[in-house]
Amino acid sequence: MPGTPTEIATRHLAETSRWKPLEFAFWLVAFGAIWLLPSHHLILNEIIITALFAMSLDLILGYAGIASLGHAAFFGFGAYFAGIFAIRVIGDPLTGLILATLASGALGFITSFLVLRGVDLARLMVTLGVALVLGEIANKMTWLTGGADGLQGVMMGPVLGLFEFDLYGRTAYVYSLVVTFLLFxxxxxxxxxxxxxxLRTIRDNPLRARAIGIPVNRRLIAVYTLAAAYAGAAGALLAQTTQFVSLDVIALHRSADVLLMLVIGGTGYLYGGFAGAIVFKVLQDVISNWTPQYWTFWIGLILVILVLIGRERMNHRVAVLWARLRGKPEPRPRTIVGGH
Amino acid sequence: MSAALETVGLEKRFGGIVATDNVSFRLEPGARHALIGPNGAGKTTFVNLLTGVLQPSAGTIRLHGEDISAMPPERRVKRGLVRTFQINQLFAGMTPLESLGVAVSERMGHGYEFWRPAGSKSVVIDEIVEIATRFKLVDVLEERTASLPYGKQRLLEIALAFACQPRVLLLDEPAAGVPEAERHDLLATVAALPRDVSVLLIEHDMDLVFSFAERISVLVNGALFTEGTVSEIANDPRVRAVYLGESLDG
Structure with a gap:
């Protein structure tokens, strides 16, 4: 590539922030589905909300290296907040969404101090613990949350005072998609x-990050708060579009599923959550139609294969194939040494 | 004039073990000072105390007259106390361009700017390129750090510290594992630093120490053993004895 070092450096940095064709294609399809897949809006709504949730986990796991097994704490908190707010205050979706997002962010800020100390295993346990505690609180406070029966009687007003939620999920999907797109x-x-x-320096090497003057703890608090707010927004969207909240929103399996999706889709490029959510939900749909009771068997098998083969190697294969198809030189393999 | 870096009665205990024993040490402004000592003398513990990775059990650390003993590591870096590591501590998944970019933007106080893309400020880019040129990293700027050859990784290790614009630079065995040919380039770059940067070199390669340093301190069993000019230390029979493992009376 020609150019002075300064030009090369500028171009390289600009390159990482520029939109790639595939990204345009992805969002075109996502928005196109509003008109092209009218009979699938309910599942699409579920997918896009799950994708937003997975993206929020990617912010802390893929970018800052914080592994969490309790991210559903914020998803669930956002869902309950939005549901209760609609019942007790007003049913305007946007007001509820914004407040639920802020409240979940606040909860993230408070609990972020717990994940600062310790490394992976300690963090997994602390995040898991927080989610379990919150889940049990939701279970016990029956007068507020409906407990094991779920939160019933959520009535939502029209979005922006114009668009009523319909039975086919059209408004729901458009609403969730637009919110997710903006947050994305x-x-x-x-x-x-x-x-x-x-954040990426902290993920790669917190010791050195500190040694070049990065206030590691403050950055982690900031991104954890942000990710919690995003997860809360996803939860609020689910509560508002399904008009029901159950203990399921904060359950352990939801934290585990979202981690699984991110592993399937890949971390650290924001689209991993989307890819993972689509693969996960579609597989769930297809396999459970075929063998309703044993679908987790197949998901588990896929997970094991993914981890054994390794994503880097698989991505490299795809890159080589792609280069061959376009007649370009093959990319060099990336060494995995020292990487995460 | 106050010392660039000074410790008074610095002490670190791990249970019953005294790793740093009552060290009172002075690094003059603009110094080219070396800290030597046999393996296990406590050199790395001393550096970790200076940079704030470890908290001292007793004693004070002053940077340009300011007490920094209780300051977290990143604030010491902002005050100009920067170190390199004996074993490379790099950002494996990032490119040298990104790594240096983070260090430079952080120093300029852009660390919380989340609304604009990195690299949109030409001051930052210019400085990255300048540092990369000095450390011969220009041709690998866009490669992933983990896939760089060891020599380049070593240069990046030092370049990252430079990007923080140190006033006091602690070099922990900078030439470790660097081939003979590149060793001199590396040291020449360090020696070419402006005189307002004070350098403390931690090393046990004596040739390197003698060619670089003007003053030498010797650390033995966690305590300062002796200190002097290069020729004083080179001709000190006690130092030789310590290095050859002979007993002092023998």
Whole structure:
């Protein structure tokens, strides 16, 4: 590539923040589905909400290296907050969504101090513990949450005072999609910013990050708060579009599923959550039609294969194939040494 | 004039073991000072105390007259106390361009800017390129750090510290594992630092120490054993004895 070092450096940095054709294609399809797949809006709504939830986990796991087994704490908190707010205060979706997002962020901020100390295993246990505690609180406070019966009687007003939620999930899907898209745009901007880059140094090597002057703890608090707010937004969307909240939103399996999706889709590029959520939900749909009771068997098998083969190697295969198809030189393999 | 870096009665105990024993040490402004000592003398513990990775059991650390004993590591870096590591501590999944970019933007106080893409400020880019040129990293700027050859990784290790614009630079065995030919380039770059940067070199390769340092301190069993000019230390029979493992009376 020609150019002075300065030009090359500028171009390289600009490259990482530029939109790739595949990204345009992805969002075109997602928005196109509003008109092209009218009979699938309910499942699409579920997928996009799950994808937003998975993206929020990617922000802390893929970018800052915080492994969490209790991310559903924030998803569930957002869902209950939005549901209760609609019942007790007003049914306007946007007001509820914004407040639920902020409240979940606040909860994330408070609990972030617990994940600062310790490394992976300690963090897994602490996040798991927080989610279990919150789950049990939701279970016990029957007067507020409905306990094991779930939160009933959530009545939502029309979005922006114009669009009523319908039985086919059309408004629900459009609403969730637009909110997810806006939050994605913000996240995409954040991850390529100086702030986002500093998070990646913490993920790769917190010791050195500190040694070049990065206040590691404050950055982790900031991103954990952000991720909690995103998860809360996803939970609020689910509560509002399904008009029901059950203990399921905060259950352990939801935290585990979202981690699984991220592993399937890949971490650290924001789309992993989307890819994982689509694969996961579609597989769930297809396999459970075929063998309703044993679908987790297949998901488990796929997970084991994925981890054994290794994503880097698989991605490299795809890159080589792609280069061959386009007649370009083959990319060099990336060494895995020292990587995460 | 206050010392660039000074410790008074610095002490670190791990249970019953005294790793740093009452060290009172002075690094003059603009110094080219070396800290030597046999394996296990406590050199790395001393550096970890200076940089704040470890908290001292007793004693004070002053940077340009300011007490920094209780300051977290990243604030010491902002004050100009920067170190390199004996074993490379790099960001494996990032490119040298990104790594240096983070260090430079952080120093300029851009660390919380989340609304604009990294690399949109030309001051930052110019400085990255300048550092990369000095450390011969220009041709690998866009490669992933984990896939760089060892020599380049070593250069990046030092370049990262430079990007923080140190006033006091602690080099922990900078030439470890670097081939003979590149060793001199590396040291020449360090020696070419402006005189307002004070350098403390921690090393046990004596040739390197003698060619670089003006003053030498010797650390033995966690305590300062002796200190002097290069020729004083080179001709000190006690130092030789310590290095050859002979007993002092013998």
């Amino acid at each position: 745009l913000l996240a995409r901007r954040i991850v390529v910013s100086p702030f986002g880059l500093s």
